[in-house]
Amino acid sequence: xxxxxxxxxxxxxxxxxxxxxxxxxxxxxxxxxxxxxxxxxxxxxxxxxxxxxxxxxxxxxxxxxxxxxxxxxxxxxxxxxxxxxxxxxxxxxxxxxxxxxxxxxxxxxxxxxxxxxxxxxxxxxxxxxxxxxxxxxxxxxxxxxxxxxxxxxxxxxxxxxxx
Amino acid sequence: xxxxxxxxxxxxxxxxxxxxxxxxxxxxxxxxxxxxxxxxxxxxxxxxxxxxxxxxxxxxxxxxxx
Numbered sequence: 001x002x003x004x005x006x007x008x009x010x011x012x013x014x015x016x017x018x019x020x021x022x023x024x025x026x027x028x029x030x031x032x033x034x035x036x037x038x039x040x041x042x043x044x045x046x047x048x049x050x051x052x053x054x055x056x057x058x059x060x061x062x063x064x065x066x067x068x069x070x071x072x073x074x075x076x077x078x079x080x081x082x083x084x085x086x087x088x089x090x091x092x093x094x095x096x097x098x099x100x101x102x103x104x105x106x107x108x109x110x111x112x113x114x115x116x117x118x119x120x121x122x123x124x125x126x127x128x129x130x131x132x133x134x135x136x137x138x139x140x141x142x143x144x145x146x147x148x149x150x151x152x153x154x155x156x157x158x159x160x161x162x163x
Numbered sequence: 164x165x166x167x168x169x170x171x172x173x174x175x176x177x178x179x180x181x182x183x184x185x186x187x188x189x190x191x192x193x194x195x196x197x198x199x200x201x202x203x204x205x206x207x208x209x210x211x212x213x214x215x216x217x218x219x220x221x222x223x224x225x226x227x228x229x
Binding site: 001002003004005024027028031032034035036101116117118119125136138139140141144145147148149152153156157160162163 | 169175181186188189193194195197198199202203205206209212213214216
């Protein structure tokens with residue numbers, strides 16, 4: 001199970017620059033679908049890579065699905081050498097994305113976010129229009145039902161005035 | 164072990180067509196209920212749903228031995 005508040009607090013505590021995307025962002029916008037991990041797009045600046053390394057290191061990170069015998073060191077160098085990481089941590093599944101299909105990198109998503117206040121912290125979350133755009137651009141079959149629901153949410157928002 | 168490559172992305176026109184079809188099956192009553200909640204309440208609900216799903220998995224393993 002993923003401790004969403006714990007993961008968000010851990011990232012914010014080290015002042016990591018990140019944007020919530022994926023299923024958790026869909027939930028924030030009103031989706032009723034179950035998601036099991038937290039997906040975030042993170043800034044690739046050297047300072048942010050150091051912050052990210054410090055934030056996640058205490059959470060016993062490991063590459064999800066990799067053999068336990070595979071050596072893995074979580075530090076700034078590893079983040080610099082890689083891009084997207086699917087991690088298991090002591091607080092649950094966390095996907096750290098340096099780049100996302102249809103959205104590019106952290107700096108490209110800057111105008112497509114809104115600040116949400118959850119569990120005592122302020123976080124950037126991709127907005128509904130951008131989330132739909134990202135899912136569409138990925139063109140994955142498994143996302144089709146999610147896209148349909150997100151578009152229905154957008155229509156319901158327009159109809160009801162609720163956010 | 165050779166990783167299985169991702170299937171090629173669907174063409175956008177095909178995504179549009181399939182999404183319009185699937186939209187007819189979306190339960191909008193759930194969406195309307197969720198839109199009445201705060202963002203934090205939606206995420207808390209997700210966590211409770213995860214707990215429930217985990218409990219069902221545990222019960223399934225205990226019952227069916229998988």
